[in-house]
Each structure stands twice: as structure tokens, then as C-alpha cells.
Amino acid sequence: MTDDTSDRRISLGVPQQILDSLPEDGGNAAADLKRAVEGIETSLNDAFERAESDSEAASYAVDAIEHLEDRMETYDAFVPELRAWGQSPIYAIAWRNLQADLIAQIRAYDWLDTHIERERNYRLVEDGIRFDKR
DSSP, rough: OOOOOOGGOOOOOOHHHHHHHHHHTTTTHHHHHHHHHHHHHHHHHHHHHSSSSSHHHHHHHHHHHHHHHHHHHHHHHHHHHHHHOOOOOOOHHEEEEEEEEHHHHHEEEEHHHHHHHHHHHHHHHHHHHHHHHO
């Protein structure tokens, strides 16, 4: 594992199965999904470019993953609510599934994944120490 910044780019995309799950009139939703992914990819690659090490890049990736996990939970909470109101939850499901898939796509980069694990473990320990203080 090197800290060569030229190797620190990632490519993200909307999986075809998510696009296929949208209704026929879901063209705008598909464009929104793609635009959101492009924004996340650009933000992460810009942050990775500024990072001085793989560990620092992983810190940015963990921030993004935590944000995606929060959004995934939010969209997941919409599903039963939409069903209760008699509305289709397909768009909420598509967005939820996209968040989960983006996390997997980010973690698929070997140079990043090891550092992500370390950063997440570090944050767990740091948070645990902070919460234990009285």
C-alpha cells in the first residue's frame, strides 16, 4: 500500500438493477440518481486529491459512508410510511438501495478499504472514550 496520490481516484455509478427498478415514467428519478452519484464521486475524488496520505483519504471516505448510512436509514423509514398512505415506495427503495450500493462501491477499492476499517475502529474507540467520561 503506497501513498501515491495518483492512485487515489474512485469511480462510482448507479447500478443498472436500480435503474431497472424504476417505473417507466422514472426518467427524472434516474437522472437525479445519476447526478447525486456524480456529486459524491467528485467530492470524494477532490478530497482524496487534497489528502496527504491514504489514511487521510480514508477519513473522508468514512465521512461519506456515515452520511450514506444516515441517508439509507432515512429512506428506509419512508418505505412503511409511504405504504401506510397507499403510495408506492419504489423511489424511496431505489434511493435506499443506491446508498447501500455506493457504500459497497467505495469499500471495493482495496487501497481504501483497509484504511476505512482502521478509521472506523478509531472512531468507535474515540466515541466510546468520550461517552464514558463523566
